Amino acid sequence: xxxxxxxxxxxxxxxxxxxxxxxxxxxxxxxxxxxxxxxxxxxxxxxxxxxxxxxxxxxxxxxxxxxxxxxxxxxxxxxxxxxxxxxxxxxxxxxxxxxxxxxxxxxxxxxxxxxxxxxxxxxxxxxxxxxxxxxxxxxxxxxxxxxxxxxxxxxxxxxxxxxxxxxxxxxxxxxxxxxxxxxxxxxxxxxxxxxxxxxxxxxxxxxxxxxxxxxxxxxxxxxxxxxxxxxxxxxxxxxxxxxxxxxxxxxxxxxxxxxxxxxxxxxxxxxxxxxxxxxxxxxxxxxxxxxxxxxxxxxxxxxxxxxxxxxxxxxxxxxxxxxxxxxxxxxxxxxxxxxxxxxxxxxxxxxxxxxxxxxxxxxxxxxxxxxxxxxxxxxxxxxxxxxxxxxxxxxxxxxxxxxxxxxxxxxxxxxxxxxxxxxxxxxxxxxxxxxxxxxxxxxxxxxxxxxxxxxxxxxxxxxxxxxxxxxxxxxxxxxxxxxxxxxxxxxxxxxxxxxxxxxxxxxxx
Ligand code: AHR
Numbered sequence: 001x002x003x004x005x006x007x008x009x010x011x012x013x014x015x016x017x018x019x020x021x022x023x024x025x026x027x028x029x030x031x032x033x034x035x036x037x038x039x040x041x042x043x044x045x046x047x048x049x050x051x052x053x054x055x056x057x058x059x060x061x062x063x064x065x066x067x068x069x070x071x072x073x074x075x076x077x078x079x080x081x082x083x084x085x086x087x088x089x090x091x092x093x094x095x096x097x098x099x100x101x102x103x104x105x106x107x108x109x110x111x112x113x114x115x116x117x118x119x120x121x122x123x124x125x126x127x128x129x130x131x132x133x134x135x136x137x138x139x140x141x142x143x144x145x146x147x148x149x150x151x152x153x154x155x156x157x158x159x160x161x162x163x164x165x166x167x168x169x170x171x172x173x174x175x176x177x178x179x180x181x182x183x184x185x186x187x188x189x190x191x192x193x194x195x196x197x198x199x200x201x202x203x204x205x206x207x208x209x210x211x212x213x214x215x216x217x218x219x220x221x222x223x224x225x226x227x228x229x230x231x232x233x234x235x236x237x238x239x240x241x242x243x244x245x246x247x248x249x250x251x252x253x254x255x256x257x258x259x260x261x262x263x264x265x266x267x268x269x270x271x272x273x274x275x276x277x278x279x280x281x282x283x284x285x286x287x288x289x290x291x292x293x294x295x296x297x298x299x300x301x302x303x304x305x306x307x308x309x310x311x312x313x314x315x316x317x318x319x320x321x322x323x324x325x326x327x328x329x330x331x332x333x334x335x336x337x338x339x340x341x342x343x344x345x346x347x348x349x350x351x352x353x354x355x356x357x358x359x360x361x362x363x364x365x366x367x368x369x370x371x372x373x374x375x376x377x378x379x380x381x382x383x384x385x386x387x388x389x390x391x392x393x394x395x396x397x398x399x400x401x402x403x404x405x406x407x408x409x410x411x412x413x414x415x416x417x418x419x420x421x422x423x424x425x426x427x428x429x430x431x432x433x434x435x436x437x438x439x440x441x442x443x444x445x446x447x448x449x450x451x452x453x454x455x456x457x458x459x460x461x462x463x464x465x466x467x468x469x470x471x472x473x474x475x476x477x478x479x480x481x482x483x484x485x486x487x488x489x490x491x492x493x494x495x496x497x498x499x500x501x502x503x504x505x506x507x508x509x
Contacts, residue, residue, distance in 0.1 A: 022436070090111065235294050
């Protein structure tokens with residue numbers, strides 16, 4: 001009996017010592033993580049723009065020229081580098097001329113794409129650029145190929161970027177903007193395989209080439225041109241576009257949404273989900289790695305010079321809409337699970353930093369995997385917001401290779417994912433940052449960080465007791481980052497990661 005007890009004690013002690021080791025190679029810096037990997041997406045969809053961000057200058061909600069001060073203030077802390085607008089599917093029904101000039105004279109249309117509500121065009125080109133300039137972000141404008149024309153896109157670009165005295169820039173000046181706007185990216189259509197026109201890759205590629213021919217700007221104002229690509233397992237769009245549009249584009253876009261059940265008809269709930277949907281969601285989100293790998297393999301074959309970027313310009317979780325909300329508004333709660341999903345994707349994007357040069361999470365406010373939720377004048381920050389905030393030092397940082405040892409599998413049924421996901425980079429401030437995700441819903445994990453010495457380090461953790469822990473307007477701070485201890489000894493650092501957590505460690509200076 002005594003022997004058994006001792007053996008058991010030894011076994012338990014052994015288990016307690018089990019740890020994952022992350023060895024960082026600081027001597028072999030890799031590619032820089034483009035700041036635009038942390039881009040956002042704001043579509044004319046539900047309350048994503050109207051109500052959630054734009055309330056108009058006459059609103060009682062404090063605002064600057066119509067944009068909510070509380071929401072803009074919160075988003076500024078994320079150092080939002082880039083905002084994609086006006087869609088999404090909406091982009092292929094949007095006619096830019098309807099969104100300029102006096103707001104009370106703009107036409108009211110039906111947003112047939114999202115909820116069938118009236119779209120009064122209050123937010124148009126000038127308002128959008130006011131938003132990005134208030135945020136200190138760059139602009140990603142998505143052109144209309146579906147119901148527009150090469151001429152309409154070319155004229156929009158001229159309106160935005162020209163400094164000539166021709167009619168369109170003069171109209172821009174008349175509408176209150178003297179200097180050209182800076183357009184960082186311009187896309188020709190969106191999801192051409194679906195809502196953008198149900199096209200085939202070769203047909204779209206021809207239209208893309210035709211449109212891109214006429215997208216002329218002054219050399220200093222030239223945006224990166226985006227060819228709208230495929231989604232999910234489909235690499236045919238990347239294949240076609242990287243061959244036939246290679247010399248006329250800067251990158252090919254790609255969309256992948258994480259759906260707990262994998263079925264669009266019943267996607268799964270944002271909160272109160274069963275335990276197996278914690279796993280299925282993380283397992284589904286890890287498919288991003290395969291999708292990027294498969295598409296990058298195509299790019300490497302057709303574009304070995306690495307001229308083209310792979311732009312994941314829509315990604316994130318997509319759940320069943322919250323009960324009682326307009327199904328066309330795609331409003332969903334956001335839990336700790338979403339923060340873990342975000343961090344896993346960041347780590348994947350960092351691993352492919354040479355090709356994945358821009359991404360946009362869908363979407364910024366009140367839609368799908370949002371940073372911010374609002375209810376009239378109230379606002380809360382989601383767990384996903386906090387993941388973005390914790391990862392700010394990775395914007396423009398230089399990736400550092402790492403190796404994982406002792407990383408156990410987190411299994412469910414016949415499937416498994418790694419328990420620990422890690423990413424390391426040297427920030428612009430000279431510090432080494434190590435981001436860690438513990439995917440396991442109930443097992444804590446000790447993580448040793450080697451290769452960085454036992455220098456001074458600090459860390460923050462995002463975690464909670466419940467898998468679906470989330471912030472509400474009544475309890476807006478239920479999930480938020482907190483400091484976590486980092487032990488430095490024997491030439492390494494050690495962090496005891498709680499179950500289901502995201503940790504970012506800042507090392508040295
Ligand atoms: O983000 C919501 C929608 O998802 C976008 O409008 C569309 O491009 C995608 O299908």
